[in-house]
Amino acid sequence: MISPAAPFTTVRREPDRAAAQPARWPAHTVSSERVSVAVYAPDPILYVGTVQQLRHRPEIELVTDAHLDTARVSLVVVDVVDDETSLLLKRLRHNSATRTGVVVGTFESGDALQRTLNLGVAAVLRRAEADQDKLIRLVSAIANGEGVLPGDLLAKLLTHVGGLQSSSLDPQAVSLSTLTAREAEMLRLVSEGLDTREIARKTAYSERTVKNVLHEVITRLQVRNRAHAVGYALRKGLI
Template sequence: MTAATQREPARTGSTHGASRSARTSRVPVAVYAADPILRLGVVQQLRQRPEVDLVDDADREQADVSLVVVDNVDDDVTALLHRLRHNTVTRTGLVVGTLGTGALQRVIECGVAAVLRRSEADQDKLLHLVLAMANGEGVLPGDLLGKLLSHVGSSLQRSALDPGGLSLSTLTTREADMLRLVSEGLDTAEIARKTAYSERTVKNVLREITTRLQLRNRAHAVGYAVRNGLI
């Protein structure tokens, strides 16, 4: 996400220095979005709810909930999620247009506690997301939860079948996704467009795989991954 990422200004009369009880338990929320239209849509919904206190830049580090609003998860979004993860005060939620299984794994690894599709982000569901995170709960659409459990189950099954061999840690989700696309005949530029990563990132990831596993090239890496059930 670019340096131009914007956040909604605080409401008039907001008192972020006060305790939560002094603010009638309103949940401090910071909204992050590079696209001002996406930000405005979420902010307008939350602004109407007395349970929510939208914070300004000066207080964003103290927000209980950080909402990241994006079309999809790319390198910039991943970097932002990593930065937010280091803030032990806030919990991060993602309001996203599209999110595949690989991207889902990635955002969970970045510490995202809740996910909501933008197409479903009406006022009630946004409020539910905010309050659930403020209470230490997680929120995930049922179909994405199913995909995540299936992914984890497959990984555990591979580990159980060969506990002394290759494990999930041999290839990250991103690495496996890219190798799978290589196996389908896609080149670097096509993989970059498909995964929303930069071409440089794609090259670096594939180079890291071949170097770490001591393989000759991409084709060798694909064959290695297929033989060992990694893709």
Template sequence: MSRSAHENALNTTGTPRGAAPAGHPHRVTVAVYAQDLVLRIGVVHQLRQRPEVELVTDAEADRAHTSLVVVDAVDDEVMALLRRLQHNGATRTGLVVGTFESAALQRVVECGVAAVLRRTEADQDRLLHLVLALANGEGVLPGDLLGKLLSHVGSLQRSALDPHGLALSTLTAREADMLRLVAEGFDTSEIAQKTAYSERTVKNVLHEITTRLQLRNRAHAVGYALRNGLI
């Protein structure tokens, strides 16, 4: 099966399987996706020592009971992978992440992520606990992140009377940054230079904002965002 560009960037383990005897009835198959080699090696090294786990190769990743996505932060590339994994009914997805925002937490939950672990806390025992919880159909979420998620959901409910409230509450950091630059009078090429994105990406992001919020143009989007305290 061919892999898309974002899956090539977020490589699966490609490592030998765990040390326990093949065919062990209680072993959980795990595919690891990571943004770079160092992240991958760290997680694989921890899990391959545990007889409860069987690390699968790239070719077998789609059959894994659990999929671990190991990243510094959640970006569009990571979201694309999470959405693909969500459509794979054979696997349940966990996220091991460096930095996290409340809005991103809701987005990854909506993409089927059932467990989240901070990279700073990702020792062998916690990784194994996450994998086994996923395999058992359970969820894992640090208490402070759960509190943030509940708070964020509450803000969505409070904004329900605003016909655009749901969309506004899920404005990403990148979208907010670009709207701020529009508000400061920068054009597309200048925003591209300041954000290190292509002009096409800038246009697409701003178009997505106006379409999602059902607004007329960039100026309308900026005015609406300002009135609602988003920028």
């Protein structure tokens, strides 16, 4: 189904349909080809509601559990993009067969929005605006390789990025929240559930080196343990 760490509901045997796009809705011609869609949601109510809007549309083919990784479009429907959602988005980002859109209740900050986009999300739609037609247009836009972001979220993102650029001009604004390539790789392996021995085998380092590297990361990021370090790194877009 999905990433072992993420208890998301996925599409069961639903022979069906849908396509979509948000923000300023340009005129859009729907292709005659059906778009295969996988739906992911942590809440069964969100899952069922989304599937019901898509299932009877001729433009859409909802894929079964056995074929989730072959979907042309993956829709992730959540209240907020939390650590579990980030893990799922990260996994989907590495699947070249699919492009991902997020239907979300809210973003707490521009930083949260930027982290989500950094995880390979092509399009965003607010749940409050996600009626059937907009979902269809969202899916269609994603399938056609387009990026979609509501105007107010784009403004929030630009404000956030502008603030980051301003702070980067301050020579005192040196961030300790950075990772070397080796540290990032080890944290990615931790996020996939590997233990010290398995990480050592994968990276060709000794177990002692793996422990030392991860201890250094935990200390530098001022987090409690490996799991906390993974969550922090995902939220900051470090892995």
